[in-house]
Amino acid sequence: MAGILRKFLPVVQPSPKRGDDDVGNDTYNDEYSFAIEYSGPVSNNIPRVLPIVFDQIPVAAPVASSSLSSDSSLPVVQPIVRHNRLKEPKLSSESLNAPCVSGEGESSTRVDSSDALGSATGADGKFKLCYGISSGKLECSDDQDNLSEILDCKAGDECIPVESEVVGGSGKLESSSKLKCPDDQDNSSEILDCTAGDECMLTVSEVGEGSCKQETSHCHDTSHDDVELPNNSQEGAVAGFHDYMNPANSESTESGLSSRSLSSEVFSCKEEYCNNEESRGHVKKLSAVTFLEPDTSDTVYEESVYSEAESNNVKPKAERNGKKGSCYRCLKGIQFTVKEACIVCGAKYCSNCVVRAMGSMPEGRKCVPCIGFRIDEANRRNLGKSSWMLKRLLNDMEVKQIMKAEISCLMNQLPPEQVCVNGEPLSQNQLVMLQGCPNPPKKLTPGNYWYDKVSGLWGKDGYNPCQIISSQLEVGGHLKAEASNGNTNVYVNNRQITRKELYMLKAAGEQCEGYPHFWLSADGSYQEEGQNHVKGNIWDKKRTKLVCALLSLPTPTDNTRPCGDDVNAIGYNYLELKKLHKLFLVGDKKSGTSTIYKQAKLIFNVPFSEDERQNIKLIIQSNLYRYIAILLEGRERFEEESLTEKWKQVVDPSSYSGQSDEKTMYSIGQRLKAFSDWLLKVMVSGNLEAIFPAATREYAPFVEELWKDMAFQATYNRRNELDMLPRVATYFLERAVEISRPIYEPSDMDILYAEGVTSSNGLCSMEFSFPKSTQESFADAYTDQNNPLFRYQLIRVHPRSLGENCKWLEMFEDVDIVLFSVSLTEYDELVEDSNGNPTNKMLMSKQLFESIVTHPRFNEKDFLLLLNKYDLLEEKMEQVPLTKCEWFHDFNPVISINYSRRTGKTSLAQYAFHYIAVKFKILFQDLSGHKLFVSQVTGLEPDSVGEALKYASEILKWEEEEHSYTHNDLSSFTDYEPNSSA
Ligand SMILES: Nc1nc2c(ncn2[C@@H]2O[C@H](COP(=O)(O)OP(=O)(O)OP(=O)(O)O)[C@@H](O)[C@H]2O)c(=O)[nH]1
Ligand SMILES: [Mg+2]
Known part of the structure; x- marks a missing residue:
C-alpha cells in the first residue's frame, strides 16, 4: 500500500511529530503514515482519503482510582438531553433491590440508561443478572447523536462504540467525576467520552461488589479533567437512546421505567419527547427515561411518572409493525418461532430480543415500557410459570428470581378491592388468605363472587358454584340466599340452590320435598336444618360425581379442606361445627321475636342486604x-x-x-x-x-x-x-x-x-359472635366468648311455621337453647284461639310454651324465657292490674311504703315481672323437671337484647363447664330470681 502511494505521491509528507514518549519506539514507521492529501491531477476514479490528525483523535484515559469508589461502583450513562445548557452533574442514589444485568468480561461493557436493568452475555452465552443496590443520576445538558449506542471506553484508549447487546452494570459516579463526550459531527457518535459533571444527563446505579465491578475499567474517568461536550446534537439522538425497543437505534435494554418502579428518582421528560419516543413495539410508550425541562427542577420523582401512568391508565399497547407472527422487536421470525410474551401488553419477542426488550424483568416478563403497569388479567394464570425460552437464556437462579418477582411484586397482584366476596370487597389480608389457602379459587380475576364458607362452595355472583375451595376462610361478607340466583326454594347453608344443584341433590338420593333447608359441610356430609343426624354424604355416591361432571358442577378435590393446620384438618372442621351454638328464638304472635332478631342483626353488624x-x-x-x-x-x-x-x-x-x-x-x-x-x-x-x-x-x-x-x-x-x-x-x-x-x-x-318485617316462611337465621366492644358493654366478667371461634346462630321461627301442634319442631332438634319470648303486656289482651273463641293472649303464650317444652325432641333442651316489652309493662301496670289475666289471679304484691318511695313506680312492674317469671318457672319445672332461665328484655333497646343473648351464651357455656359455674353466678348476672315474698 505504501509503495503504491509512493508511486502516486511525488512528495511524501513527514508524519506528524509524535510526543517524546514515542521517541525511540522502533515499531513506529513514518512510511506507513496515511492520509496525505492528494494534490495532483484530479481523477474521478481515484479514491480520496482524508488525512487523519492524530492529535485530534479522542482518546480514553485509564479510570482513575479516585473514581473507583471503595464499593467499586460504576457509572452508567443515561440518556443525554438535547438542550445545551451546562449543568453540574447531579447524583442521587438510594437503596434499590432491582435486578440488573451485568456483562461479564471487558468486551461486554456497556453504558446503561438505567439503574436497574441490563443484560449481558456471559461466557456461557447466557445473560447474567445482578442486583443493583442503589441508583443515582447524573445530568448534563447535551445529547449525542446515536448516543444510545453502547459506550465501550477502554482504559487509556479510544472509546469505541459497541453494538453488543451486553449491558454494563451499574455504578456509582462520584460527583466530582466528569465524563467526556467528544465532539461528533458526522453521526459517528459511537465514540463517546462521557464526562461527569457536564452536559450529559445520566443516571447511575450503585452496585454492590459483583460482576459489575470489572466493568469500571472500561470507563474513561476524567474526574480531574474538564469536559468537552459536543454541541452538535442531532435530532433523534435521545430518542435513539431511549428506544431500546428498537434494535436499529439502540441496543440498550434499559429503562427508566424499570427504575421507576424500584427507585425513588427518575428523570422525567417533556411530553413532546415522550411522544417522539414511541418504541417500535408499542403504540404508545411512556418514555423509559424522561427528561426535564431545562429550566425546571432537575429531579422528577418516580411517583409522578408512576402515578401518572397508572392514573391515566395509559397501558402500553403492543403493536407489531412486522408481519404476522414476527418478533415485535426485530420483526423477524414467523408464527411458529418460539416467543415470549409480555404479560402486560402481550408483545412477543424472539429469543434474540426477549432479554433486550424485557431487561432484567424486575416485575417478571414485562417489556420495559410496561414495567409499573398492571398485568393483563388474561395472563394471570401464567404468572410464575417459567417458559422454555427463559430457561434456555438465563440460568436457573435468574429464572427463579424473575418468576418470584412476577408472582410477588406488588404491581402484579390482583387488586383486592376488585374482588368482592358475598358483596364485600376483600382486604389485602383476605386476598392473601384466599389465594394462599390449600385449595384457592382458580383463575381468580376481579369480579363478584359468592362463597359458602361451611361447604367451601365458590361461584360467581348469580351463577352455579364453579369450585369447592377450602372452607372456613374468613373472607368477604355473609352469604346471601340469592347469591347464586337459585329459584328452587331449597336451601343449602342458607343459600337458595340452583336448578342444577337440585338435580345433583336428587342424584345423591335427596328428593327435596317440602323445600327443605340443608346444612352441607365441607366433607360433603349433610343434614336437614334442625335435625341432629347426618343424612348422608353427597360425595359418597359415584352417581353424584357423574351428575356433577355432566352439569359442570364442581366436585371436591383432595386439597379441599379447611384452611388451617393440615394435621388437624378434620378435627378443626369438627371443632368449628361444634362451636356453632344454635339459639332457637320463638314466641307467640306479637311477642316481639322479629324485633329481637332485627335488634340482634344491628348489634352484631349483620347487615341487611x-x-x-x-x-x-x-x-x-x-x-x-x-x-x-x-x-x-x-x-x-x-x-x-x-x-x-x-x-x-x-x-x-x-x-x-x-x-x-x-x-x-x-x-x-x-x-x-x-x-x-x-x-x-x-x-x-x-x-x-x-x-x-x-x-x-x-x-x-x-x-x-x-x-x-x-x-x-x-x-x-x-x-x-x-x-x-x-x-x-x-x-x-x-x-x-x-x-x-x-x-x-x-x-x-x-x-x-317496622312491623311485619319477617321472611316469607317465617324462618330466618343469622350467625354472630361477640366482638370485644360489644362484649365490654354487655358484661365484662366473661371473656371467652370474645373468641371468634365461638359462633352463634340465631334462628327465629314464627309460630305459624311450626304448624299444628308444633309438628315442624323436629326440624330444629339440634338447637342448643330455646329462647321463648313472651310479651309482658299481653296479660289483658284478647285474641281468638283456633276455635275462634276470644282468649287471653298470655294464656295463648302459655299454651305455646307448654307445647314446645313438652315436645319430645325438646325434652332436654335449655330454655331461656325472654319476658319482653318491659318498658310497656311499666306503663301498663299503672293502668291495668295484672290480675286481669286469670293465671295471675293471686298477684298481690306487698309493697312497703319505704320501698315504694325508693323505687318509685317501677317497683310494681318489677314485682309483676318477678311474679310472671316465677309462674313460668314453676310451670317449666312441672313440665320438664328442669330449671328455667329468665331474662327481662326490652326489644327496642340494643343493650337489653345484647344482654339476653349474652346470657343465653353463658347458659350454654355453663352447661359445657358445669363444674365451673354455679347457679348463683348466673342468677347474679341477669336471671331475676323471683322472690314472691318481696
Ligand atoms: N315498646 C316496645 N315495643 C316492642 C318491643 N318489642 C316489640 N315491640 C313492638 O311490638 C310489635 C310486635 O313486635 P314484633 O317483633 O313484630 O313481634 P313478632 O313476635 O315478630 O310478631 P309477628 O308480628 O306476629 O311476627 C312491634 O310493633 C314492635 O315494635 C319492646 O320491647 N318495647
Ligand atoms: Mg313481627
Whole structure:
C-alpha cells in the first residue's frame, strides 16, 4: 500500500511529530503514515482519503482510582438531553433491590440508561443478572447523536462504540467525576467520552461488589479533567437512546421505567419527547427515561411518572409493525418461532430480543415500557410459570428470581378491592388468605363472587358454584340466599340452590320435598336444618360425581379442606361445627321475636342486604298507609260523634249555639274525603299491600296534604283512642310526609320499628359472635366468648311455621337453647284461639310454651324465657292490674311504703315481672323437671337484647363447664330470681 502511494505521491509528507514518549519506539514507521492529501491531477476514479490528525483523535484515559469508589461502583450513562445548557452533574442514589444485568468480561461493557436493568452475555452465552443496590443520576445538558449506542471506553484508549447487546452494570459516579463526550459531527457518535459533571444527563446505579465491578475499567474517568461536550446534537439522538425497543437505534435494554418502579428518582421528560419516543413495539410508550425541562427542577420523582401512568391508565399497547407472527422487536421470525410474551401488553419477542426488550424483568416478563403497569388479567394464570425460552437464556437462579418477582411484586397482584366476596370487597389480608389457602379459587380475576364458607362452595355472583375451595376462610361478607340466583326454594347453608344443584341433590338420593333447608359441610356430609343426624354424604355416591361432571358442577378435590393446620384438618372442621351454638328464638304472635332478631342483626353488624332494605322500605310505606287508613277511619268516627253532639244541641235548643252547618273539627275537604273513602275501601278489601308500595309515588302528595289538615291532626291527637293503631305507628306517622316519598330510605331504627318485617316462611337465621366492644358493654366478667371461634346462630321461627301442634319442631332438634319470648303486656289482651273463641293472649303464650317444652325432641333442651316489652309493662301496670289475666289471679304484691318511695313506680312492674317469671318457672319445672332461665328484655333497646343473648351464651357455656359455674353466678348476672315474698 505504501509503495503504491509512493508511486502516486511525488512528495511524501513527514508524519506528524509524535510526543517524546514515542521517541525511540522502533515499531513506529513514518512510511506507513496515511492520509496525505492528494494534490495532483484530479481523477474521478481515484479514491480520496482524508488525512487523519492524530492529535485530534479522542482518546480514553485509564479510570482513575479516585473514581473507583471503595464499593467499586460504576457509572452508567443515561440518556443525554438535547438542550445545551451546562449543568453540574447531579447524583442521587438510594437503596434499590432491582435486578440488573451485568456483562461479564471487558468486551461486554456497556453504558446503561438505567439503574436497574441490563443484560449481558456471559461466557456461557447466557445473560447474567445482578442486583443493583442503589441508583443515582447524573445530568448534563447535551445529547449525542446515536448516543444510545453502547459506550465501550477502554482504559487509556479510544472509546469505541459497541453494538453488543451486553449491558454494563451499574455504578456509582462520584460527583466530582466528569465524563467526556467528544465532539461528533458526522453521526459517528459511537465514540463517546462521557464526562461527569457536564452536559450529559445520566443516571447511575450503585452496585454492590459483583460482576459489575470489572466493568469500571472500561470507563474513561476524567474526574480531574474538564469536559468537552459536543454541541452538535442531532435530532433523534435521545430518542435513539431511549428506544431500546428498537434494535436499529439502540441496543440498550434499559429503562427508566424499570427504575421507576424500584427507585425513588427518575428523570422525567417533556411530553413532546415522550411522544417522539414511541418504541417500535408499542403504540404508545411512556418514555423509559424522561427528561426535564431545562429550566425546571432537575429531579422528577418516580411517583409522578408512576402515578401518572397508572392514573391515566395509559397501558402500553403492543403493536407489531412486522408481519404476522414476527418478533415485535426485530420483526423477524414467523408464527411458529418460539416467543415470549409480555404479560402486560402481550408483545412477543424472539429469543434474540426477549432479554433486550424485557431487561432484567424486575416485575417478571414485562417489556420495559410496561414495567409499573398492571398485568393483563388474561395472563394471570401464567404468572410464575417459567417458559422454555427463559430457561434456555438465563440460568436457573435468574429464572427463579424473575418468576418470584412476577408472582410477588406488588404491581402484579390482583387488586383486592376488585374482588368482592358475598358483596364485600376483600382486604389485602383476605386476598392473601384466599389465594394462599390449600385449595384457592382458580383463575381468580376481579369480579363478584359468592362463597359458602361451611361447604367451601365458590361461584360467581348469580351463577352455579364453579369450585369447592377450602372452607372456613374468613373472607368477604355473609352469604346471601340469592347469591347464586337459585329459584328452587331449597336451601343449602342458607343459600337458595340452583336448578342444577337440585338435580345433583336428587342424584345423591335427596328428593327435596317440602323445600327443605340443608346444612352441607365441607366433607360433603349433610343434614336437614334442625335435625341432629347426618343424612348422608353427597360425595359418597359415584352417581353424584357423574351428575356433577355432566352439569359442570364442581366436585371436591383432595386439597379441599379447611384452611388451617393440615394435621388437624378434620378435627378443626369438627371443632368449628361444634362451636356453632344454635339459639332457637320463638314466641307467640306479637311477642316481639322479629324485633329481637332485627335488634340482634344491628348489634352484631349483620347487615341487611340491599334487597332486604328495599323490601323493608315497601313494608314501611304500606304500613304507613295502613296507619293513615286507621286514622281516617277514626276521623269518620270522631266526625260522626261530633255531628251527633251537634244534633243533640239542635234537639235541645237551650244548648244550641245557632250554627247549623254540618262541619266539625274532624271534617275534611272534598279532595281529601275522596282519597279517604277510596283508601278505606282498599283497606276493607284487603288490597292495601297490593296497591301501596307501587302507588306510593302517586299518593305521596295526599299524605302531605292530609298531614297538614287540621281535621287529620285533631284525629291524630286522639290516636290513643284508636285500638287498631299500634303504638309504633306514632314513630312512622310523625314522619309520614318523608316516608311517603319515593326517595325514602329506611334507617336502621326504621327497620327495627317496622312491623311485619319477617321472611316469607317465617324462618330466618343469622350467625354472630361477640366482638370485644360489644362484649365490654354487655358484661365484662366473661371473656371467652370474645373468641371468634365461638359462633352463634340465631334462628327465629314464627309460630305459624311450626304448624299444628308444633309438628315442624323436629326440624330444629339440634338447637342448643330455646329462647321463648313472651310479651309482658299481653296479660289483658284478647285474641281468638283456633276455635275462634276470644282468649287471653298470655294464656295463648302459655299454651305455646307448654307445647314446645313438652315436645319430645325438646325434652332436654335449655330454655331461656325472654319476658319482653318491659318498658310497656311499666306503663301498663299503672293502668291495668295484672290480675286481669286469670293465671295471675293471686298477684298481690306487698309493697312497703319505704320501698315504694325508693323505687318509685317501677317497683310494681318489677314485682309483676318477678311474679310472671316465677309462674313460668314453676310451670317449666312441672313440665320438664328442669330449671328455667329468665331474662327481662326490652326489644327496642340494643343493650337489653345484647344482654339476653349474652346470657343465653353463658347458659350454654355453663352447661359445657358445669363444674365451673354455679347457679348463683348466673342468677347474679341477669336471671331475676323471683322472690314472691318481696
Ligand atoms: N315498646 C316496645 N315495643 C316492642 C318491643 N318489642 C316489640 N315491640 C313492638 O311490638 C310489635 C310486635 O313486635 P314484633 O317483633 O313484630 O313481634 P313478632 O313476635 O315478630 O310478631 P309477628 O308480628 O306476629 O311476627 C312491634 O310493633 C314492635 O315494635 C319492646 O320491647 N318495647
Ligand atoms: Mg313481627
